[in-house]
Amino acid sequence: MRQAGTNLPKVGRYNRAVVLDQIQLADGVSRTEIAQHTGLTPQTVSGIVRRLLDEGIVREDGSSRVAGTGKPRTTLRINPDAGSAVGLHFDPVELACVVVDLLGKPLVLKRRPTPPGADPAAVVEAMADLVGDVLAEAKVPRDRVLGLGLASPGPIDQYSGMVVTPPKLAHWTRVPVKQQLSEATGLPVTLDNDATAAAIGERWSGAGKGVANFAYFFFGTGIGGGLVLNHQVHRGGSLNAAEFGHTTVLPDGPECYCGNRGCLEILVSPAAIIAETHRRLGEQVGSVLSEPFRRDPATVDHAAIRLAAASGDPLAGEIIDAAARHVASIAVSVVNITDVDLIVLGGHGIRHVETRYVDAVTAAVASRPLSRHIRVVDVAPSPLGADAAVVGGASLVLHATYSPQLSALLTD
Amino acid sequence: MRQAGTNLPKVGRYNRAVVLDQIQLADGVSRTEIAQHTGLTPQTVSGIVRRLLDEGIVREDGSSRVAGTGKPRTTLRINPDAGSAVGLHFDPVELACVVVDLLGKPLVLKRRPTPPGADPAAVVEAMADLVGDVLAEAKVPRDRVLGLGLASPGPIDQYSGMVVTPPKLAHWTRVPVKQQLSEATGLPVTLDNDATAAAIGERWSGAGKGVANFAYFFFGTGIGGGLVLNHQVHRGGSLNAAEFGHTTVLPDGPECYCGNRGCLEILVSPAAIIAETHRRLGEQVGSVLSEPFRRDPATVDHAAIRLAAASGDPLAGEIIDAAARHVASIAVSVVNITDVDLIVLGGHGIRHVETRYVDAVTAAVASRPLSRHIRVVDVAPSPLGADAAVVGGASLVLHATYSPQLSALLTD
Numbered sequence: 001m002r003q004a005g006t007n008l009p010k011v012g013r014y015n016r017a018v019v020l021d022q023i024q025l026a027d028g029v030s031r032t033e034i035a036q037h038t039g040l041t042p043q044t045v046s047g048i049v050r051r052l053l054d055e056g057i058v059r060e061d062g063s064s065r066v067a068g069t070g071k072p073r074t075t076l077r078i079n080p081d082a083g084s085a086v087g088l089h090f091d092p093v094e095l096a097c098v099v100v101d102l103l104g105k106p107l108v109l110k111r112r113p114t115p116p117g118a119d120p121a122a123v124v125e126a127m128a129d130l131v132g133d134v135l136a137e138a139k140v141p142r143d144r145v146l147g148l149g150l151a152s153p154g155p156i157d158q159y160s161g162m163v164v165t166p167p168k169l170a171h172w173t174r175v176p177v178k179q180q181l182s183e184a185t186g187l188p189v190t191l192d193n194d195a196t197a198a199a200i201g202e203r204w205s206g207a208g209k210g211v212a213n214f215a216y217f218f219f220g221t222g223i224g225g226g227l228v229l230n231h232q233v234h235r236g237g238s239l240n241a242a243e244f245g246h247t248t249v250l251p252d253g254p255e256c257y258c259g260n261r262g263c264l265e266i267l268v269s270p271a272a273i274i275a276e277t278h279r280r281l282g283e284q285v286g287s288v289l290s291e292p293f294r295r296d297p298a299t300v301d302h303a304a305i306r307l308a309a310a311s312g313d314p315l316a317g318e319i320i321d322a323a324a325r326h327v328a329s330i331a332v333s334v335v336n337i338t339d340v341d342l343i344v345l346g347g348h349g350i351r352h353v354e355t356r357y358v359d360a361v362t363a364a365v366a367s368r369p370l371s372r373h374i375r376v377v378d379v380a381p382s383p384l385g386a387d388a389a390v391v392g393g394a395s396l397v398l399h400a401t402y403s404p405q406l407s408a409l410l411t412d
Numbered sequence: 413m414r415q416a417g418t419n420l421p422k423v424g425r426y427n428r429a430v431v432l433d434q435i436q437l438a439d440g441v442s443r444t445e446i447a448q449h450t451g452l453t454p455q456t457v458s459g460i461v462r463r464l465l466d467e468g469i470v471r472e473d474g475s476s477r478v479a480g481t482g483k484p485r486t487t488l489r490i491n492p493d494a495g496s497a498v499g500l501h502f503d504p505v506e507l508a509c510v511v512v513d514l515l516g517k518p519l520v521l522k523r524r525p526t527p528p529g530a531d532p533a534a535v536v537e538a539m540a541d542l543v544g545d546v547l548a549e550a551k552v553p554r555d556r557v558l559g560l561g562l563a564s565p566g567p568i569d570q571y572s573g574m575v576v577t578p579p580k581l582a583h584w585t586r587v588p589v590k591q592q593l594s595e596a597t598g599l600p601v602t603l604d605n606d607a608t609a610a611a612i613g614e615r616w617s618g619a620g621k622g623v624a625n626f627a628y629f630f631f632g633t634g635i636g637g638g639l640v641l642n643h644q645v646h647r648g649g650s651l652n653a654a655e656f657g658h659t660t661v662l663p664d665g666p667e668c669y670c671g672n673r674g675c676l677e678i679l680v681s682p683a684a685i686i687a688e689t690h691r692r693l694g695e696q697v698g699s700v701l702s703e704p705f706r707r708d709p710a711t712v713d714h715a716a717i718r719l720a721a722a723s724g725d726p727l728a729g730e731i732i733d734a735a736a737r738h739v740a741s742i743a744v745s746v747v748n749i750t751d752v753d754l755i756v757l758g759g760h761g762i763r764h765v766e767t768r769y770v771d772a773v774t775a776a777v778a779s780r781p782l783s784r785h786i787r788v789v790d791v792a793p794s795p796l797g798a799d800a801a802v803v804g805g806a807s808l809v810l811h812a813t814y815s816p817q818l819s820a821l822l823t824d
Contacts, residue, residue, distance in 0.1 A: 004450050
């Protein structure tokens with residue numbers, strides 16, 4: 001985003017998005033309330049709402065008398081059936097696809113394994129098939145779909161729509177996936193980092209709804225993140241902000257595949273948690289996991305460890321809590337550096353143990369950042385949970401279409 | 413900043429600031445170039461420039477023929493004498509005061525020790541005296557002064573104009589310094605964190621001129637920071653972003669007065685560097701500092717150590733390089749989290765050893781952040797050097813008066 005001026009048509013589009021955003025966030029709001037919340041004049045709000053009603057994007061939902069004044073106010077809501085969006089989450093292990101309505105509510109969600117070897121052409125073909133299946137099952141005609149949002153492991157090159165050497169995907173070196181997927185599905189494709197997509201999902205319909213500044217930690221095969229600053233997704237100069245997983249916790253810690261040392265991800269990824277648990281079980285530490293480990297170590301996977309911790313097993317609990325403390329350490333750095341109001345923790349990698357992670361981060365941000373004397377940062381588990389990335393993919397489309405974006409106000 | 417709409421008067425003020433910013437950044441620019449750089453129409457630019465000329469803020473500086481076309485273009489520059497601003501830097505040890513012209517060029521700069529005990533009333537009185545002296549020496553009448561910018565140690569409470577429990581200032585608990593200083597000087601006062609002020613100084617007339625995303629590390633009595641993201645100063649939800657000095661380097665490191673452990677500041681502050689040097693000298697390590705240390709340890713202060721390192725002394729060099737590596741580690745976290753394009757290092761605490769700090773940070777950001785595959789982050793020493801905070805204080809006024817600020821575009 002360059003330091004650009006603005007003009008009337010851009011202001012009109014921006015104000016329209018501001019109004020739509022208010023209606024979407026509030027789930028029932030009057031024209032008067034929109035004017036109060038946005039600083040726009042009642043005339044401007046009325047004009048914008050009239051056009052949104054004509055287009056069928058917004059609907060009137062009865063009227064109520066305001067206590068004391070006797071004046072009737074008409075409640076405005078998003079018309080969820082006015083359009084839909086498709087989300088795709090590309091994980092090295094699994095593809096997930098969802099179709100959502102205009103409020104971001106999932107209609108149909110399907111998963112399938114990523115084709116073995118993850119050859120780009122085979123993956124794009126499998127993605128297109130999955131999109132077709134989901135749209136058919138949801139009975140959504142392709143011409144009602146606003147677009148397809150692909151949430152992919154980073155780093156990505158937004159300008160060229162490419163996935164650039166993502167960790168753990170050996171054959172993916174500058175793959176022009178945006179164009180390939182658009183050709184294969186006939187839909188306009190929006191590409192973003194999976195964690196940024198999940199953060200936009202939180203901003204659209206999760207824990208970050210209406211919050212000006214928040215950081216989102218995404219626990220998947222690795223650890224990603226997203227940042228919303230001043231109500232805007234902060235992407236950074238190279239569009240790769242919020243790489244919380246590769247921020248250093250222990251400067252002399254183990255070497256990470258990313259080239260750094262003692263990164264959060266190398267310490268708390270599923271692989272690290274499994275390795276540490278197996279090591280401790282090999283030392284004959286007592287645990288509900290000892291017996292399964294003796295029979296077949298492979299059954300003691302990340303999910304089994306999280307379930308054991310959730311059921312009160314001391315060894316599993318200790319290992320998860322140690323991981324949560326490392327996450328808390330980076331959360332404190334994120335607060336000291338970006339001064340966010342909220343930390344959201346999500347993704348399938350913390351399922352069943354959300355409370356342990358939330359508790360560790362809550363304790364750390366209440367006691368360590370310098371700004372704690374001014375206000376204490378909130379911490380919340382993601383209500384989207386394991387579906388954050390794929391719902392986030394669909395939110396990419398809704399966000400690009402509807403949310404007030406300064407970049408659209410200020411650039412050509 | 414809330415998610416607000418905008419309107420024509422706000423757009424007019426914003427576009428005026430965008431044009432003024434272009435003229436200020438370019439040091440000689442034509443109307444046509446401004447239109448190209450900002451996306452504003454030539455008509456809009458002409459109208460704004462006409463008013464700026466009428467007000468005397470901008471002047472025409474001859475015309476040149478554009479190669480090839482033969483068309484004459486008039487060069488526009490800021491009229492540096494159209495106004496001035498006062499900057500004050502409040503450091504626990506020293507007060508500094510500067511008066512600058514409209515381009516941010518210092519006219520007169522004076523320093524004096526902070527009154528012993530740093531009692532708030534005595535400090536405010538000393539500040540007001542210093543402002544009077546500087547304005548008298550610069551022969552600037554008070555009615556030509558746009559305002560006074562106070563750069564103070566954080567945390568501060570912007571809403572109430574108070575300094576809140578700053579480290580190392582025992583008597584400063586919620587002091588309403590903005591109001592007190594305004595009453596004592598008769599000038600409107602802008603208050604900000606010293607490091608944020610210095611970052612704005614870099615944005616206005618230093619290494620960050622025109623850079624969309626940069627992080628500024630400020631080395632003073634402690635280690636502060638400032639963040640410019642998308643051309644805007646990023647202050648954060650509690651207005652205390654960019655606390656790089658209290659970000660953890662060593663989770664099991666020494667306890668910091670801030671309540672955290674192994675912070676950058678506790679490891680690389682002047683006090684830490686002096687303590688480590690004295691410890692090593694006490695162990696009879698050979699150094700140009702050994703003899704002065706034997707005579708009087710107090711003479712081996714931070715400046716002496718930096719000078720020794722600059723002159724090639726191995727012990728001092730080793731200690732400064734170790735500190736620089738800790739700074740580099742936090743710089744990598746800042747890049748991974750915020751994805752800035754540039755890191756600026758400034759403040760009197762790195763004088764004489766700027767190169768060692770720049771080299772360590774350059775090596776780290778070239779080899780460790782995940783985004784290094786997309787582009788390598790620049791690292792630059794601050795050209796404002798030890799005067800960054802006080803010049804930054806004056807820049808607070810210029811910035812508030814002239815720079816395009818989204819908050820002004822979007823809020824009431």
